[in-house]
Amino acid sequence: xxxxxxxxxxxxxxxxxxxxxxxxxxxxxxxxxxxxxxxxxxxxxxxxxxxxxxxxxxxxxxxxxxxxxxxxxxxxxxxxxxxxxxxxxxxxxxxxxxxxxxxxxxxxxxxxxxxxxxxxxxxxxxxxxxxxxxxxxxxxxxxxxxxxxxxxxxxxxxxxxxxxxxxxxxxxxxxxxxxxxxxxxxxxxxxxxxxxxxxxxxxxxxxxxxxxxxxxxxxxxxxxxxxxxxxxxxxxxxxxxxxxxxxxxxxxxxxxxxxxxxxxxxxxxxxxxxxxxxxxxxxxxxxxxxxxxxxxxxxxxxxxxxxxxxxxxxxxxxxxxxxxxxxxxxxxxxxxxxxxxxxxxxxxxxxxxxxxxxxxxxxxxxxxxxxxxxxxxxxxxxxxxxxxxxxxxxxxxxxxxxxxxxxxxxxxxxxxxxxxxxxxxxxxxxxxxxxxxxxxxxxxxxxxxxxxxxxxxxxxxxxxxxxxxxxxxxxxxxxxxxxxxxxxxxxxxxxxxxxxxxxxxxxxxxxxxxxxxxxxxxxxxxxxxxxxxxxxx
Amino acid sequence: xxxxxxxxxxxxxxxxxxxxxxxxxxxxxxxxxxxxxxxxxxxxxxxxxxxxxxxxxxxxxxxxxxxxxxxxxxxxxxxxxxxxxxxxxxxxxxxxxxxxxxxxxxxxxxxxxxxxxxxxxxxxxxxxxxxxxxxxxxxxxxxxxxxxxxxxxxxxxxxxxxxxxxxxxxxxxxxxxxxxxxxxxxxxxxxxxxxxxxxxxxxxxxxxxxxxxxxxxxxxxxxxxxxxxxxxxxxxxxx
Numbered sequence: 001x002x003x004x005x006x007x008x009x010x011x012x013x014x015x016x017x018x019x020x021x022x023x024x025x026x027x028x029x030x031x032x033x034x035x036x037x038x039x040x041x042x043x044x045x046x047x048x049x050x051x052x053x054x055x056x057x058x059x060x061x062x063x064x065x066x067x068x069x070x071x072x073x074x075x076x077x078x079x080x081x082x083x084x085x086x087x088x089x090x091x092x093x094x095x096x097x098x099x100x101x102x103x104x105x106x107x108x109x110x111x112x113x114x115x116x117x118x119x120x121x122x123x124x125x126x127x128x129x130x131x132x133x134x135x136x137x138x139x140x141x142x143x144x145x146x147x148x149x150x151x152x153x154x155x156x157x158x159x160x161x162x163x164x165x166x167x168x169x170x171x172x173x174x175x176x177x178x179x180x181x182x183x184x185x186x187x188x189x190x191x192x193x194x195x196x197x198x199x200x201x202x203x204x205x206x207x208x209x210x211x212x213x214x215x216x217x218x219x220x221x222x223x224x225x226x227x228x229x230x231x232x233x234x235x236x237x238x239x240x241x242x243x244x245x246x247x248x249x250x251x252x253x254x255x256x257x258x259x260x261x262x263x264x265x266x267x268x269x270x271x272x273x274x275x276x277x278x279x280x281x282x283x284x285x286x287x288x289x290x291x292x293x294x295x296x297x298x299x300x301x302x303x304x305x306x307x308x309x310x311x312x313x314x315x316x317x318x319x320x321x322x323x324x325x326x327x328x329x330x331x332x333x334x335x336x337x338x339x340x341x342x343x344x345x346x347x348x349x350x351x352x353x354x355x356x357x358x359x360x361x362x363x364x365x366x367x368x369x370x371x372x373x374x375x376x377x378x379x380x381x382x383x384x385x386x387x388x389x390x391x392x393x394x395x396x397x398x399x400x401x402x403x404x405x406x407x408x409x410x411x412x413x414x415x416x417x418x419x420x421x422x423x424x425x426x427x428x429x430x431x432x433x434x435x436x437x438x439x440x441x442x443x444x445x446x447x448x449x450x451x452x453x454x455x456x457x458x459x460x461x462x463x464x465x466x467x468x469x470x471x472x473x474x475x476x477x478x479x480x481x482x483x484x485x486x487x488x489x490x491x492x493x494x495x496x497x498x499x500x501x502x503x504x505x506x507x508x509x510x511x512x513x514x515x516x517x518x519x520x521x522x523x524x525x526x527x528x529x530x531x532x533x534x535x536x537x
Numbered sequence: 538x539x540x541x542x543x544x545x546x547x548x549x550x551x552x553x554x555x556x557x558x559x560x561x562x563x564x565x566x567x568x569x570x571x572x573x574x575x576x577x578x579x580x581x582x583x584x585x586x587x588x589x590x591x592x593x594x595x596x597x598x599x600x601x602x603x604x605x606x607x608x609x610x611x612x613x614x615x616x617x618x619x620x621x622x623x624x625x626x627x628x629x630x631x632x633x634x635x636x637x638x639x640x641x642x643x644x645x646x647x648x649x650x651x652x653x654x655x656x657x658x659x660x661x662x663x664x665x666x667x668x669x670x671x672x673x674x675x676x677x678x679x680x681x682x683x684x685x686x687x688x689x690x691x692x693x694x695x696x697x698x699x700x701x702x703x704x705x706x707x708x709x710x711x712x713x714x715x716x717x718x719x720x721x722x723x724x725x726x727x728x729x730x731x732x733x734x735x736x737x738x739x740x741x742x743x744x745x746x747x748x749x750x751x752x753x754x755x756x757x758x759x760x761x762x763x764x765x766x767x768x769x770x771x772x773x774x775x776x
Contacts, residue, residue, distance in 0.1 A: 276737035315736030381742040383749050468767070504737075 014113040018103065018120055022096055025124040028441060031434040034088050035135055036421040038413040040065050041327060043137040044420065049074035051420045054081060058244035062341050064334035067245075067252040068327065071237065072183030073139045077424055086425050087137070094145040095516075099123045101172075102152035102520055108159055109477040111524035122452055123520040127445045131402035133509040137426070140509040143183050147513040149176040150190075151485060151521070154197050158477040161201065161218060162208045170222060173197075178229035182237060185254055189495055193488045198223055200480040207474055245342040252342065253330070257349035259374035262326060264356040266376065269366040275382055276314055276321040276504050279329065290364050291355040293338075293348075300332035301325075314504040323504045326374070375502045382501050390497035392505055397493060398453040400508035400515055402445065452519045459522035460486065462529035473532040482525030489514040562663050569660040570690070572697045577652055578712045579700075580629050582609030583619045585716050588723045593699055595692070596734060609716060618643060627653040633664070 037043040045065055052060035053074060059066055080090040103120050107113065128134060134141050153173035160166040177194065181187045201222055205215045238248040249256045266278040268286055281304065288298040304310060304319045311317035320328065330339070339345030360367035370376045378386070413421065418428035463486045466479055475483065492514060500506055579585060584605030587597055597603065597614050604613040611620040613636075622630040629652065634645030651661040700715070703722065707714035 273739040274735055274737045275739070277735070318735055321737070380749065381739060381745065383745050383752070384740055385737070387748065387752070 010113055014107065014117065017113075017117045018100065021117070021121055021124045022100075025096065025129075026092070028125070028437060029092065029130055031431075031437050032088075032130060032135055033430040034137060034426045035430050036413050036418060036426055036428045037136050038417050041068055044413065044417045045069060046073045046077065046137050046139070047420045047424050047426070048417070050077035050081065051423045053078040054423075058240070062245055064330040064339065064345075065327075067241070067249065067342070068330070069139075069253075070182055070185055070187070070251055072179060072181075073137070073142055075182065076142055076179075077137070081424055088135075088426075091134075091141045091145065095129065095141065095148070096124070098145045098148035098152060099520060102148055102155060102517070105152050105155035105159060106478060106481070106521070106524045109155065109481075109524075110528075111478055112527060115523050115527050119520050119523040122448065122455070122523070123516065125444055125448060126452075126516060126519060127402050127441070127448055128400055128509075128512050128515065130441050131400075131509075133507070133512075135430075137421075138509065139183050140512045143180065143187075144513040144516045146176045146180045146183065148517050148520070149173075150180070150193065151481060151517045154200070154484060155477055155481045157197075157222070158200060158204045158480055161205050162210060164214075166218065167221075170225060174226045174229045177226040178233045181230045182233060185251060186492075186496070186499070189488075189492050192491050193484070194223075194226055196484045196487055200475075200484055203475065204477065204480060207476075241342075247342045247346055249342065249346070252345065253326070254374050257346045257353060258330065260372055261349040261353040261356075262329070262374055263370070263372045263376075264353040264360075267360065267367040267369045268356065269368055272319060274316065274319065275385055275501055276316050276323075277319040277325070278322050278376075278502070279325045280319055286365060287356060287359075290359040291352055293355060294352050296336035296338060297329060297332045297352075300335055301328050316504075321504055322502055375499060378498055378501070385501045386497055389500035389505065390493065393493050393497055393500065393511065396506075396508045397489065397511045397515060397518075398456050399449040400511055402508070452522075455522040455526070456518055459518065459525055462526045466525075466529045466532060469532060469536050473535050476528070478524050478528040479532070482521050482528070485514070485517050485521050489518060563666050564661065564663045567660045567662065567688070568658055568690075569655060570693045570697055571656055571658050572701075573693075574655050575704075576697075576700050576715070577655065579715075580650060580652065581621050581624065582716060583621055583631065584609030584612035585719050587612045587614070589696065589699070589719050592719065592722050593696055594734065618645075622647075627651060627655075 039045070046069070049059040049066070049071060050073075052058060059071065059074065076090070077087055080087060085093075099120065103116055103123070106119075107116055111119075128144070129141075150173055153169045153176065156169035157166045157173065160169060177190060180190055198219065202219060205218065210218075234250065237250050241250055242248040247256070252258055262278060265283055265287060268283045270280040270282045270286075272280040272282060274280075284298045284301065288295045302308070302320070304317065306317050308317070308320065308324075310319070310321040310324050314321040314323060319325075330345075333339045333345065333348060338348045356365065356367075359365040413428060421428055459482065463483060466475070466483065470479075493511075496506060496510060579589070584603075584607075586609075587603050588605065588609075590597060591603065602614075605611070606613070611618065613619075616636045618632075618634050618636060620632045620634075622632055624630065629650045631648040631650065632645045633648050634643040636643040646664055646666050648662065648664045651663070654660065703718045704715050707718050
C-alpha cells in the first residue's frame, strides 16, 4: 500500500509537472499569432484552397499553382475551421497532445519521471514552436505534430502488444500516417518509418513470446491497415481532383507530364553544367528554335541576373536555379493561356516534351537523357555537393535556424488574399508580440539549442552503443522507439540531401519534425542505453 | 587543384608548344602575345595575376578563396603557394610549393620564367624538379594539353584586352595604379557569388576521388569491419 501510495504520489507530481510545462508553453506563446503572408506557392495557396473547400468549390479555379503542393494542410484548415477551431489553436493543441501522448508512452515503458519531465520541457519549450515559420500558414507545424503522434502510437503499440490493447493506438498510427501522406510531397519517406515500425513490432512480439496466431494477426494488421488507409486516402483525393479538374493528378508539379517535360528539357546539351540549373538559357534558346509551341513560354520567363532570388538565395546568378525556374515554367505556360485547365496543361506539356524528344531523335537537338523524373538520378560527380548538403542538413538537425538569414522580402498581401486569410479566422495584420514574452523566448533559444544539440549528439553515440550490445541486452520499447526515430531521421536526412543537391539548400523547417521527436526521445533513450550498458558490465 | 597548377602555368606561359627537359628540369616554351610586354611587371605579382584571372571568369579554384600577400608577390589557393623571389634581367624567379598542413612546413621547387623572347612571341618557363626525369612522357603531354586548354590565344587576347581597358581607367598611374585597378575591379565584382561563377557549377570527378575514398572507408569498410569483428568476438550472445 505504501508502495502504491508512493507511485501515485510520483505520478501525481509528474502530471503536475507536465501540466505546469503545458501551461508555461501556452503563456509563452500566447502573444503570438499567425502572420498573413502573400506567398502564392505556400501560405496564400493553402489558405485560398481551404476557403474554396469550405465554399464547396473544390480547391478553387485551376491555375498553374493550384496543385504544386499537396493539399493536406488545406484539408486540415478547412476541417478545423468548419468545427470552429482557430488554426493556430489547432496547431498548438495537436503539438501539445502529441508530445504528451509520446511522453506518457515513454513513462509507461519505464523512463524516469524526472528525466521525462526534462525531455518534455525540451519539447514544449522548443524554439521551433515560436520561430518565424511556425507562425505562418506552413505545412511544417502540422507535419511535425503528426510525426510526434506517429512516434507516440508506435511506442504505445510496442508496449501494448502483449495485452491486446494495441488496437486503439494502431488506429491512431493509421490516421496520422494516412493523413501525413497528404501533407508533404516527401511524406512517401514515411513508408520507411512503417517498415521500421513493423520490424520493431516483429522483434518485440517475438521477445514477448506472443502466441503465433495473435502475433501474425497483429503484424498483418500493422502492415495492412496503415498502407490501406494511406492508399485509400490518396485514391479518394485523386478521384476528387479528377471530378473537379479532369485528371487523377494530386500534384501536377511532381507527377504527370510536367516532370517529364523538365526531364526532356534538361536532356538537351548545354555548356552550362550546374546541378542547381536544369533549364539553362542556352537550352531554352535551342528548344525555342526547334519547338515553336514552346516559344510563348520561353519568351515570358524572367531573365536571370544579380538581383534575382536565385542569385541572392542560391548564389546562381547567370541562370535561374531550379528552386524558381521550374515554377516559372508552369506560370509562364498558364500566363500564355496554353494551360487553362489540368487536362489542357497535361496535353500541352506532353506535346512540347514529344516535340523535344522528336528533335533529339532527328538530331536537330543534341541530347543526353538524364532520368525521367523531376530530379535527375544521383551522379558520382556530385559527391562533394551531396556531402556539403548533408552536412548543412545535419547541422540544422542539431540546431535548426529559427529565422532564415536571407529572408525573401515580406510583401503586403493583396486585398483578395487578405480576405482569404480573414475568412479562415486569421487577421491580415498580426498584433505586435509582447516585449516581455519575446525577451523570455529569446533568452531560451541559446540554452535550448546548446543542450538539445549536445543531447542529440549523445543520443547518436548511444544508438551506436545500444546496437553494439543489442544481442546481450535485447532492445525494449524505449530503445526500439529511439532506434526507429534515429534511423528514420538519418534516412530522411540522406534523401533530403540528395534532393538539396538539385533543388538547393533547404531552410531549417525541413527538419522540424524529426528534431521535435528527437529532443523528446533522446534523454530517455540515453538513460536506457546507460542502464543496458550497466547490465552488460 | 590540378586546374590551379595548370592555370598557373597558363598565366605565365600561355600555350606550350614543346618541352625540353635536361636532367632535373621541366621546361616549357610557350608562344605568347607580344602585347604582354606592356604588362611584364605584372609577372612580379603572381597574386595580381590570379585576381586578374578571376576577374575574367577564369577562377583558379571553385572550392577555396585566394589569399594574396605582399602586394601580390605571393598567392595561395588551397595548399598551393606561389611566391615571386626576384628577377635577374629578363629572368623572373619564383618559388612554387605545396604546404603540408603541419605548421608552416611546405615543399617548394624553384621556377624560372624567361621573358627575353617576349617581343618575338615566346616565353620559356623552367621548373627545377627533383627527379624530373621520372615524370612519364604521358604526364608531360597531359600538362601541355591542359596548358593549351587554359591558355590559348583567345584567352590571352581576352586578358590582354582587359588589361588594356583597365589601364585606360588609370592613365599615368603606372603599374601600381593598374594593380590597384585589378583589385578594385575584383572588389566591385564581389558581394555576390558571380565572382567565382555560380554556386553549383560542376567540379570534375577527378577532384573528388579522395573524398569518395574517404566516404567509402567510413561508410562501407568501417561498418563492415565492425560487423565482422562483432560476429567473430567470442562470447557474443544474450546476457
